Amino acid sequence: xxxxxxxxxxxxxxxxxxxxxxxxxxxxxxxxxxxxxxxxxxxxxxxxxxxxxxxxxxxxxxxxxxxxxxxxxxxxxxxxxxxxxxxxxxxxxxxxxxxxxxxxxxxxxxxxxxxxxxxxxxxxxxxx
Ligand SMILES: [Zn+2]
Numbered sequence: 001x002x003x004x005x006x007x008x009x010x011x012x013x014x015x016x017x018x019x020x021x022x023x024x025x026x027x028x029x030x031x032x033x034x035x036x037x038x039x040x041x042x043x044x045x046x047x048x049x050x051x052x053x054x055x056x057x058x059x060x061x062x063x064x065x066x067x068x069x070x071x072x073x074x075x076x077x078x079x080x081x082x083x084x085x086x087x088x089x090x091x092x093x094x095x096x097x098x099x100x101x102x103x104x105x106x107x108x109x110x111x112x113x114x115x116x117x118x119x120x121x122x123x124x125x126x127x128x
Pocket of ligand 1 (some may be wrong): 041
């Protein structure tokens with residue numbers, strides 16, 4: 001049975017909210033998306049201590065109170081919070097995924113890239 005909730009760690013950038021939420025609903029069948037926002041979340045998540053302090057507690061609320069089984073981490077074009085090349089963003093997503101995998105969340109984690117047109121690309125998925 002599909003969970004009614006899924007979770008997204010997204011940038012605070014207003015351009016990426018709707019495309020990612022729609023992608024996540026289509027991917028997971030969820031009705032509602034719990035959204036955790038930061039400025040440049042892929043940069044933040046790539047740093048273990050910072051990520052744990054700021055974000056892990058909120059992920060657990062979504063998982064434990066809402067039954068979310070899938071989570072997406074977003075990096076995007078023209079990110080003011082993490083102004084680096086796409087290649088560097090993808091490195092940050094990979095590093096973030098390695099850290100999240102150690103948290104034993106029991107969730108599927110999707111790494112997403114949003115391009116300049118709001119297109120959402122699935123970079124990779126891992127089980128944590
Ligand atoms: Zn951003």
